[in-house]
Each structure stands twice: as structure tokens, then as C-alpha cells.
Amino acid sequence: MSQEYYYILCPPHAMTGGPEALHQLGNKLIKLGKTVYMIYFHGSADEIVYSHTVNHDRVLIIPQYDAPVHDAYKHYGIPYTSCIVDNARARIIIPEIWPHLIDKFLGAKIYFWWLSYDYGYQAVESNKGFDVFRSLSHVNLAQSAYAQKKLELLGIAQSYILSDYTSPNNVCLNIDRSTKKNLVIYNKKGQFEAERIAPYVKNCNFELIANMSPEQVRNKMADAKAYIDFGPHPGMDRMPREAAASHCCIMTGLRGSASYFEDVPIPSMYKIDTSGDYFEHAGNIIEDMVLNYDRHLKNFDFYRKKITSESTVFECQIKSIFLADI
Structure with missing residues (x-):
């Protein structure tokens, strides 16, 4: 030792x-x-x-x-x-x-x-x-x-x-995608934007993830087809990764780490510029994500694969930094 x-x-x-x-x-x-x-x-x-x-x-x-x-x-x-x-x-x-x-x-x-x-x-x-x-x-x-x-x-x-890395304890494993609902979830940091977009989205329910136990959050992610996060992303946030691992389609703004493909590796069409009048445009994409869920979900395959490798990558980083005693 x-x-x-x-x-x-x-x-x-x-x-x-x-x-x-x-x-x-x-x-x-x-x-x-x-x-x-x-x-x-x-x-x-x-x-x-x-x-x-x-x-x-x-x-x-x-x-x-x-x-x-x-x-x-x-x-x-x-x-x-x-x-x-x-x-x-x-x-x-x-x-x-x-x-x-x-x-x-x-x-x-x-x-x-x-x-x-x-x-x-x-x-x-x-x-x-x-x-x-x-x-x-x-x-x-x-x-x-x-x-x-x-x-x-x-x-x-x-x-x-x-x-x-994204802890397996924070993700529902073996999700049956056929039981997912037309549900869009969002967090408190992006609440204002999500609730401005919601009226432009038909045939979908929006629900805020707040004041819930970890188990309740996992279950909501298992139920939802989309997770949207227009918060500040001060680091490589966990909740978008947990949602993606739970087979949610993801939409973000362009603040903080969300603007970097290395941190949030999703196609640019799902990263919305919130500097102008974007509500209807974002709403149309969200509605299509939910109603054509299987087609959109394929666009997040790379993100999910990256998430599954995080623990191994993290260990390699630790070895490079601490075993080499940088």
C-alpha cells in the first residue's frame, strides 16, 4: 500500500x-x-x-x-x-x-x-x-x-x-419504455423557462422535480419521455445524465456546461438558445420528442453510452492524476 x-x-x-x-x-x-x-x-x-x-x-x-x-x-x-x-x-x-x-x-x-x-x-x-x-x-x-x-x-x-460518474443507485435499471407516459419533467433551476414553454406543447404533461426523495425522482424519470433543463449548469450536472440513463430525451439551454459537447454530448437541435423568443420553437421540438419518442431517443444513444462508461473513465483519470502524483 x-x-x-x-x-x-x-x-x-x-x-x-x-x-x-x-x-x-x-x-x-x-x-x-x-x-x-x-x-x-x-x-x-x-x-x-x-x-x-x-x-x-x-x-x-x-x-x-x-x-x-x-x-x-x-x-x-x-x-x-x-x-x-x-x-x-x-x-x-x-x-x-x-x-x-x-x-x-x-x-x-x-x-x-x-x-x-x-x-x-x-x-x-x-x-x-x-x-x-x-x-x-x-x-x-x-x-x-x-x-x-x-x-x-x-x-x-x-x-x-x-x-x-452517474451512480447506478440514482437510475432505474431495466426500464420498460413501452410504459413511459407523455410526461416532460424539469428541475427547479429551469422552472421559469419550462413553464413558459409548456403552453406550446400539446398532449403532454409537465411536472417539476422538486421536494422528492431519490426514489421518487428515479420513478419520475422512469415514467417520463423527456427531461428539459434550462438551468445554469455550473458543472457537468448529474440530473441530465440520470434522466438520459433512464431513457429520457434531453433538452437544455446553452448556459454553462450545457454549451459544451464534451459535457452534454447531445445533438445541437436539442440545445436551445434562450436569448430570444424561443418558447414556441422549443415547444414544437418537445412535443415531437414525446409523440415520436422512439425516433428521437436514438439521438441520445451516444450520451447513454458515455454515461455507462463514466465509472471506468473516472478510475482512469484517478490513476493518471494520483498514482502518478501529479
């Missing part, structure tokens, strides 16, 4: 795309023989206590929280601790929302993971800005092509793609 040990910083009790990706990384690293600990933390540097071990290593002691692991992530089987030994053997993975923590570690190697470019940009700007950020000694990891290319425009030319 390698002598390095990995600490992955993660908000406690949270069930969103970012924390799941952090747990997926920890689980894969353990399977590759690494020693890994989750550090559940709310991100306040003021709460960190510094001390030293008998070997004179610097130790950061993080506040402890009751039952910090969300039930949805317990199956990843990652131990957690409240102590970080900050020496040359340590590898720290910090999510993009906490750039202010990068310079708190003096001996460890730091990986800063841009799980969401948009949230990360806001966090860096509100901390000390990109001039200071570029001067820090850390490795940038980008969850999406969108993030990587935006970082290049900011003068951060060297970053490594580390995506994540």
Missing part, C-alpha cells in the same frame, strides 16, 4: 452532486489501495485548531459533527477523522467552494477540485481574487470541460480533468 494518505474535505450531512463526487473519489482511491479519510467540515478556517505530534508533524484539528455522513453515501464505506497530519505524505482534496483553505496547509500536497466552475469562481473572487489564487501552490482539477476552458481564459492553463 502506498505511504501517501488522502484527506477529502466535504460538507457534513449534505446530499448534492458535489459531496457525492467527493465520496466517489474516496471510494475509488480506497479500491486502488490508498489510505483515505473524509474530513467533514463547514469550511470555517477560524474553527481549525493547530497542534503538533510527537514526530513534530503539524496537525490540523477540525470540529467534530454528529453523524456527519449522509445516509445516501454510507455505502461508499469511507472512514472519517477530525485530524489532518500536514506533512509531505498528505494529499488534501479541497472542493471549489473553499479556496481560502488552500494556504492553511504547509506540508501537504493540495488538489483543488472545480466541481462547479460558477461556484468556484464566486468563491475565489470573494476570497483574495485570481491574482492571489494563481500564485498558490496547488493542483487544479476540473470536473467539466466547461470549467477547464474557463480556467484557461483566466490564465490557469494547467488543470486536469477529473469528472465523476
Whole structure:
């Protein structure tokens, strides 16, 4: 087993795309023989206590929280601790929302993971800005092509793609497409656009995916023929992938990662420019997607195949980055 040990910083009790990706990384690293600990933390540097071990290593002691692991992530089987030994053997993975923590570690190697470019940009700007950020000694990891290319425009030319994968737990397997309904589902971030389009779509029901359990979301995706998402796509979002894996036809806008084929690899006709009066045009496509479902579904074969390979690709990325110790 390698002598390095990995600490992955993660908000406690949270069930969103970012924390799941952090747990997926920890689980894969353990399977590759690494020693890994989750550090559940709310991100306040003021709460960190510094001390030293008998070997004179610097130790950061993080506040402890009751039952910090969300039930949805317990199956990843990652131990957690409240102590970080900050020496040359340590590898720290910090999510993009906490750039202010990068310079708190003096001996460890730091990986800063841009799980969401948009949230990360806001966090860096509100901390000390990109001039200071570029001067820090850390490795940038980008969850999406969108993030990587935006970082290049900011003068951060060297970053490594580390995506994540669509969990089988979030997808209904063995879907019987013949039982699907003339149902279009959408999420809260794109609610305004979806509800403006709905009157232009005949013979279809629209339903908002919100305030549902994971099982309820899976069942809705299994029932639906189309999923539309005009949200900001701050990273390579999970819900479009989960819907596509559930044999939904997909429509997005052109915001964030949705504008990049590498992140959302669907034909351009299903990516709608929302800068003008697009409601009737989008409605006509959605209606045809639902009423001629089987014909349109074939256009998403590549997306579904890409999704099925995500776990393998993610593991290869991890090996390239961490086993090579970039």
C-alpha cells in the first residue's frame, strides 16, 4: 500500500452532486489501495485548531459533527477523522467552494477540485481574487470541460480533468419504455423557462422535480419521455445524465456546461438558445420528442453510452492524476 494518505474535505450531512463526487473519489482511491479519510467540515478556517505530534508533524484539528455522513453515501464505506497530519505524505482534496483553505496547509500536497466552475469562481473572487489564487501552490482539477476552458481564459492553463460518474443507485435499471407516459419533467433551476414553454406543447404533461426523495425522482424519470433543463449548469450536472440513463430525451439551454459537447454530448437541435423568443420553437421540438419518442431517443444513444462508461473513465483519470502524483 502506498505511504501517501488522502484527506477529502466535504460538507457534513449534505446530499448534492458535489459531496457525492467527493465520496466517489474516496471510494475509488480506497479500491486502488490508498489510505483515505473524509474530513467533514463547514469550511470555517477560524474553527481549525493547530497542534503538533510527537514526530513534530503539524496537525490540523477540525470540529467534530454528529453523524456527519449522509445516509445516501454510507455505502461508499469511507472512514472519517477530525485530524489532518500536514506533512509531505498528505494529499488534501479541497472542493471549489473553499479556496481560502488552500494556504492553511504547509506540508501537504493540495488538489483543488472545480466541481462547479460558477461556484468556484464566486468563491475565489470573494476570497483574495485570481491574482492571489494563481500564485498558490496547488493542483487544479476540473470536473467539466466547461470549467477547464474557463480556467484557461483566466490564465490557469494547467488543470486536469477529473469528472465523476452517474451512480447506478440514482437510475432505474431495466426500464420498460413501452410504459413511459407523455410526461416532460424539469428541475427547479429551469422552472421559469419550462413553464413558459409548456403552453406550446400539446398532449403532454409537465411536472417539476422538486421536494422528492431519490426514489421518487428515479420513478419520475422512469415514467417520463423527456427531461428539459434550462438551468445554469455550473458543472457537468448529474440530473441530465440520470434522466438520459433512464431513457429520457434531453433538452437544455446553452448556459454553462450545457454549451459544451464534451459535457452534454447531445445533438445541437436539442440545445436551445434562450436569448430570444424561443418558447414556441422549443415547444414544437418537445412535443415531437414525446409523440415520436422512439425516433428521437436514438439521438441520445451516444450520451447513454458515455454515461455507462463514466465509472471506468473516472478510475482512469484517478490513476493518471494520483498514482502518478501529479
